[in-house]
Amino acid sequence: MADPGATLLERLPGLVGRAHVLTAAADLEPFIADWRGRYRGAARAVVLPGSTDEVAAIVRACAQAGTGIVPQGGNTGLCGGATPDEGGRQIIVSLRRMNRVRALDVANATITVEAGMPLAAVQEAAAATGMHFPLSLASEGSCTIGGNLSTNAGGTAVLRYGNTRELTLGIEAVLADGSVLSTLRGLRKDNTGYDLKQLFIGAEGTLGIVTAAVMKLFPAPRVSATALAALGSVDAAIALLARLKAALADRLTGFELMSALSLALSRKHHPGSAEAPPGHPWYALVHAEDSAPDAALAAAVETALGEAIEAGVAADATLAQSVDQGKRLWALRENISEAQRREGPNIKHDISLPVSAIPAFMHDCERELAAAFPGARLVVFGHLGDGNLHYNLAAPEGFDPARFMDGGERANHVVYDAVARHGGSFSAEHGIGQLKRADLVRYKSAVEVSLMRAVKAALDPEGIMNPGKVL
Ligand SMILES: Cc1cc2nc3c(=O)[nH]c(=O)nc-3n(C[C@H](O)[C@H](O)[C@H](O)COP(=O)(O)OP(=O)(O)OC[C@H]3O[C@@H](n4cnc5c(N)ncnc54)[C@H](O)[C@@H]3O)c2cc1C
Numbered sequence: 495m496a497d498p499g500a501t502l503l504e505r506l507p508g509l510v511g512r513a514h515v516l517t518a519a520a521d522l523e524p525f526i527a528d529w530r531g532r533y534r535g536a537a538r539a540v541v542l543p544g545s546t547d548e549v550a551a552i553v554r555a556c557a558q559a560g561t562g563i564v565p566q567g568g569n570t571g572l573c574g575g576a577t578p579d580e581g582g583r584q585i586i587v588s589l590r591r592m593n594r595v596r597a598l599d600v601a602n603a604t605i606t607v608e609a610g611m612p613l614a615a616v617q618e619a620a621a622a623t624g625m626h627f628p629l630s631l632a633s634e635g636s637c638t639i640g641g642n643l644s645t646n647a648g649g650t651a652v653l654r655y656g657n658t659r660e661l662t663l664g665i666e667a668v669l670a671d672g673s674v675l676s677t678l679r680g681l682r683k684d685n686t687g688y689d690l691k692q693l694f695i696g697a698e699g700t701l702g703i704v705t706a707a708v709m710k711l712f713p714a715p716r717v718s719a720t721a722l723a724a725l726g727s728v729d730a731a732i733a734l735l736a737r738l739k740a741a742l743a744d745r746l747t748g749f750e751l752m753s754a755l756s757l758a759l760s761r762k763h764h765p766g767s768a769e770a771p772p773g774h775p776w777y778a779l780v781h782a783e784d785s786a787p788d789a790a791l792a793a794a795v796e797t798a799l800g801e802a803i804e805a806g807v808a809a810d811a812t813l814a815q816s817v818d819q820g821k822r823l824w825a826l827r828e829n830i831s832e833a834q835r836r837e838g839p840n841i842k843h844d845i846s847l848p849v850s851a852i853p854a855f856m857h858d859c860e861r862e863l864a865a866a867f868p869g870a871r872l873v874v875f876g877h878l879g880d881g882n883l884h885y886n887l888a889a890p891e892g893f894d895p896a897r898f899m900d901g902g903e904r905a906n907h908v909v910y911d912a913v914a915r916h917g918g919s920f921s922a923e924h925g926i927g928q929l930k931r932a933d934l935v936r937y938k939s940a941v942e943v944s945l946m947r948a949v950k951a952a953l954d955p956e957g958i959m960n961p962g963k964v965l
Pocket residue numbers: 529564565566567568569570571572574575576589609610630631632633636637638639640641642643644645646647648649650698699700702703704705923924927960963
């Protein structure tokens with residue numbers, strides 16, 4: 495009997511051109527392992543289509559051959575969603591060649607882009623017309639808009655602009671049977687039944703391949719203000735957040751929490767970092783933006799922080815006096831992940847909670863972790879304004895890192911059980927991929943899981959779209 499996989503391999507060059515079908519081991523290498531180096535798979539081929547029609551043709555051929563498809567953008571995902579399994583039979587469909595702007599409508603404040611466009615390029619295309627595309631992640635030079643949509647990426651400006659989901663007005667996607675769904679209408683109001691685009695946002699490639707999207711644009715910020723506040727407790731940080739929201743409304747763009755240890759690690763591993771007032775348990779990085787060039791934004795931030803100090807909410811605060819100083823304050827926050835990596839392995843959690851539930855969660859979880867992992871160091875930081883914490887556990891000093899990492903699953907259960915008790919989510923912005931599949935079944939309700947399975951079965955009955963991911 496003919497090997498259906500071999501037949502598929504013979505057909506692919508005819509669909510996209512020989513140069514765009516990679517099969518040599520060295521060519522496959524950049525595509526078969528994830529960014530963190532946590533997952534490594536094998537693939538029959540990497541195919542790089544140049545158009546939606548080519549994507550549809552690939553999907554039809556894979557469907558006929560019964561071959562699993564792994565969609566891939568910039569391969570910066572943190573849950574192994576873009577890595578094939580180890581079987582060596584799956585096809586990776588990389589969207590990298592589909593990287594064009596299809597339309598930019600200034601009057602409608604929208605940009606229509608192909609899925610493989612790097613996020614930074616979308617930002618640049620918007621900026622070139624005096625507009626602003628606010629999605630911003632540390633991986634923006636490499637990640638793609640299709641990957642951002644498929645993981646519903648968050649980042650540093652969610653407080654003001656929302657996740658990728660909130661920024662999306664329409665999508666084009668190739669379904670598992672090769673048909674093309676297009677909702678590229680750029681409408682802000684469209685109540686005509688189920689909002690089908692939402693199914694594909696955050697689906698991590700398990701329901702179809704996103705090939706294009708219409709994204710919202712905003713007026714470009716003309717002035718910004720950045721400050722670092724020192725705080726005595728997480729409750730104080732939440733109180734400061736409420737005060738700043740009241741004073742600045744939607745001009746408050748970022749409110750990032752950092753524990754003293756995460757800040758100390760950032761400074762230790764990046765000598766020459768900005769100073770921070772010493773001796774406080776918590777710090778908040780505050781960022782505000784305004785699109786009116788003459789807005790007295792820095793004065794408004796300074797006044798709000800001054801009043802918070804007078805009221806005993808904040809212990810101390812520094813307002814950046816220049817754009818460069820503001821960037822140096824931001825670097826304190828942005829360097830934490832890298833500093834943690836250099837410090838040694840750690841057990842990471844990307845969790846979210848209602849902001850109001852965070853102090854009680856922290857109190858409970860810290861106590862339980864101290865009992866289960868005596869001496870382990872908590873490195874907590876994140877987007878407090880969105881209720882999203884990177885709640886990481888580093889080995890006690892001098893402890894064997896490999897032995898510590900063996901406790902990963904146990905630590906996850908302690909943290910995620912506490913998250914669940916306080917009404918939160920075990921995955922705030924990184925998704926499920928391969929990493930958190932078991933947690934999905936453990937922590938989502940039976941009704942949610944069975945509805946997700948029903949959606950998957952309806953859209954991908956043969957299970958060819960990113961098999962082994964999410965569900
Ligand atoms: C340094 C660093 C910082 C990061 N910071 C953040 C952050 O602040 N916030 C955040 O949310 N994430 C962050 N991430 C995670 C990552 O960058 C995001 O998840 C990003 O959205 C992934 O985009 P990508 O193009 O690299 O997708 P990939 O990694 O290529 O894919 C991710 C998932 O989407 C699927 N997929 C990709 N493209 C398509 C498509 N066109 N159609 C269907 N499915 C597709 C893949 O199959 C996979 O399941 C960070 C990652 C790094 C390395």
